[in-house]
Amino acid sequence: MSFPVPEPLPSPSPTPQQPPVRPPAPSTPPPDTTGDPDPARPSLTPAPPNWDYSGITPSEMTRFERDLSRAEDVLRAHEPRLRQALDQVRLDTSALAALREMGNWISAKRPELRRRNETIQSLTTTWGADAPDMAPFDEALYNRASSSPDVYAAATRLAETATTGEVDEKTLAALEQRIGEPAFATLLMNALGAETYRKVMARTVRGDEELQRLQVALSKALGTASSRLDAGWRAELTSGLVQWDHQALAKAIAHGTFEPAFLLQVARAVDAHDRRTPLEGGTVFRDPHHDPIVDMMRALGRNPEAAQDFFAKDPTALGRYLTERPTVNGQDELGKALEAAITVFRDREGTVDNPSRGFVSAELASEFVELQRKRISAGKESAVPAATTALILAAYMPDSSFVSDRSGLSGSRVRLNQPAHWPPDEPWGAQFRTEDVRKVMAEVFEDDPDSVVTLMAAQTVWSQRLLDHNAASGDRDAFVAAAKQVGSGFGLVTDATGLAGIAKGEELDEAQERKVKAVMAVVNTGLAIPQTAGWPVTAGVVGAWTGLVEDSAKTELNKDDATYEANRTKTRSEFLATQLIAQAMFDHGHFGEEGRRPLSFIKPDGSLMTLGEMTPEGAVVHPHFESYENWIADDHRGTMWKQSKEGLISAYDRAFSEYK
Incomplete structure (x- = not known):
């Protein structure tokens, strides 16, 4: 028996799913044909669903x-x-x-x-409060967030803040925990978009405590992401600014650590908008309590590379902020930005045509001192603290010392040729005019008498380095040349204090008293100030110097003797300079047999006693001091002592303005 074989069934295939069909729009109800003058109206049909909504x-x-x-x-x-x-x-x-x-x-x-x-x-x-009902879901934002739940949530909440000006505590706490993660920060910036980011920051400018926290967190997050954001995002952030937008942009860089090129681009945008007139889209007036330039300078002060590029690549920037664009409460921030631009990078690399950062630093230092002198001559207030100017002068003390016995008529910014008696490979030096340095120093000492310590300590350390180098070489002529430069350098600094010419019987004011005490303190401890391994000095090195001298500077000055001590400032400073020559010669055996015999004013480690150690307070007699004075009065025949000492004293005297 056979059974019929059924035909094979057709191969099934899944039916493609069709997208939901939009229901037809409700049609207009047909006209009434009953003749009823007041026909019943049909019930309103529910509005069709929003097919573009996702939740x-x-x-x-x-x-x-x-x-x-x-x-x-x-x-x-x-x-x-x-x-x-x-x-x-x-x-x-x-x-x-x-x-x-x-x-x-x-x-x-x-x-x-x-x-x-x-x-x-x-x-x-x-990232926010619980919501039991359906929550909207933005597919475009989800894609920009690269499907990251936390990035999507953060961007959504921050976009709400841009609209409402309010921020949830949960949003803040969650954001603060993630701002240091490069991947999260970068995704967040791209998901949020530069324009929305700027709008959020604008809400924080005058915001409450929570919005201030948000400002800090978002600024740090931007810093974390800054090196990963593309040119398009950066351009969107810095373009199209109107009215107060540069305030928000400045707040965006006020905290955190930024890639130098990113920070420079933002700073330039803030600066450019700040220069605009109201007709050009700028602000009608400046708000001194929310000055974007202060935030911008604070950010530049933390980034030396961006700070230098900001001031060096725009030939008008330094002059504008030193003489034209004042800030009410931003002197410290501008000062830190200039310190970063001028004192951090010091080198001997590059050429005039291909300058290194050290070369650019020297250029800026020269321009800075010239602009400060012009401002002083115009009778204007300084835009930076005296401590900033003192630090810059201290960092370039070799150049101030070098120009102290020269005409200072050169118009160049950088000194290309290094003096033969200097240690090799010193960093590029700034070319100063002598009277510019004198005037600027004098103002610094008047505004901040404590800065006398900074500059006299810098001159002491540089002199030690210069004399030690030449004493080690054994070149008599070079050592004498170094001694002369040391003398003129000390003379310039001492003259700038304005103490040497105080008339007898004239009562000193508080600033003058503080300057007298500062000079006395440096002279009393000068030989104990440590040398740095290389010349370039920073704020930290200067802080170490001043800390060493502070205790000596606390000594009370007898009011009756104040003027007398002021007039002895010149003698004290010369005494220290002469000691430095003697110490260098002792260290390198240039006093021969005489230098090896016991001397009461030489300590066991071979260093000379300081003036403070030779003349201890309260002692009836000072035998070590008397022995030292008798010793330095001797010519020490057969050595270069007499020639060096006389050269130093002569140069020291000529450096004072009364001889100019």
């Missing part, structure tokens, strides 16, 4: 994803059984491919759904 209810999505998981399990478990049963009865199994494809589709979509659900949960729990 997620976390609890529903959790259940839906769980049900999909069960469906996937069922499909994966039963598809092989169905295939086996059909095979046993020799029926076609090709249609089962649709079940397998459905299982694969569910398997692929579940992680995406779960990720979106996690995103909404992050938005409504970690």
Whole structure:
């Protein structure tokens, strides 16, 4: 008996899913034909759903994803059984491919759904208040956030802040924990967009305590991401500024650490907008309490490379901020920015045509001193603290000392040729005019008498270095040349204090008394001030000098003797300079046999006693001092002592303005 073999069934294939069809718009109700003068109006139909809206209810999505998981399990478990049963009865199994494809589709979509659900949960729990109802879901933002739940949530909350000016405590706390993560910070900036970021920062300018916290967090996050943001993002951030936008832009860089090129671009944008007139889109008036230039300078002060490029690559920048664009409360910030630009990079690399950063530093130092002198001559107040000017002068003390016995008529900014008696490979030096240095020093000493310590200590350390180098070489002529430069340098600094010419009987004011005490303190401890390994000095080195001298400077000055001590300033300073010559010669054996015999004023380590050690307070007699004075009065024949000492004293006297 035979049975008919059924024809094979057609191979089934899954029907492609069609997108939901928009329901037709409600039609206009047909006109009434009953003749009723007041026909009943039909009920209003519900408005059609917004098919462009996407939203997620976390609890529903959790259940839906769980049900999909069960469906996937069922499909994966039963598809092989169905295939086996059909095979046993020799029926076609090709249609089962649709079940397998459905299982694969569910398997692929579940992680995406779960990720979106996690995103909404992050938005409504970690980054904000719980929301039991459906929450909107922005697919475009989700893509910009690279599917990161935390980035999406942070960007959503911050966009709300840009609109409302309010920030949730949870948002703040979560953001503060992530600002140091480069990947998160970069994704956040790209998801938020530069324009929205600037709007958020604008809300913080005059915001409450929480908005101030947000400002700090967002600024630090921008700093973390700054090296990874592309040119388009940077351009969007810094372009199209109107009215007070530069305040928000300045706040964006006020905190954190930035890539130099990024910081420079933002600083230039702030500066450019600050220069605009109201007709050009600038502000009508400046708000001294929210001056964007102060925030900009604070940021530059933390980034020497950007600071130098800001002042060096715009030939008008230094003059503008020193003489034209005052800040009410920004002197310290401008000062720190200039210190970073002028004193950090010191080298002997590069050429005039291809200058190094050290070369540019010297150029800026020369321009700085000239502009300060011009401002003084115009009778204007300084835009930077006296401490800033003192630090810059201290960093370039070799150049001030060098020009002290020269005409100072050169118009160049950088000294290309190094003097033969200097140590080799000293960094590029600034070319100063003698009277510029004298006037600027004098103002610094008047505004901040404590800066006398800074500059006299700098002159002492440089003199030690210069004399030691030439004493070690054994070149008599070079040592004498060094001694003369030391003398003229000390003369210039001492003259700038204005103490040497105080008339007898004239009562000293408080500033003069402080200057007298500062000079006495440096002279009393001068030989104990440590030399640096190389010349370039920083604020930290200067701080170490002043700390060493502070205790001596605390000595009370007898009012009756104040003028007398002021007039002895010149003698005291010369005494220290002469001691430095003697110490260098002792250190390198230039006094021969005489230098090896016991001397009461030489300590066991071979160093000379300081003036303070020779003349201890309260002692009736000073035998060590008397012995030293007798010793220095001797010519010490056969040595270069007499010639060096006389050269120093002569140069010292000529450096005073009364001889100019």
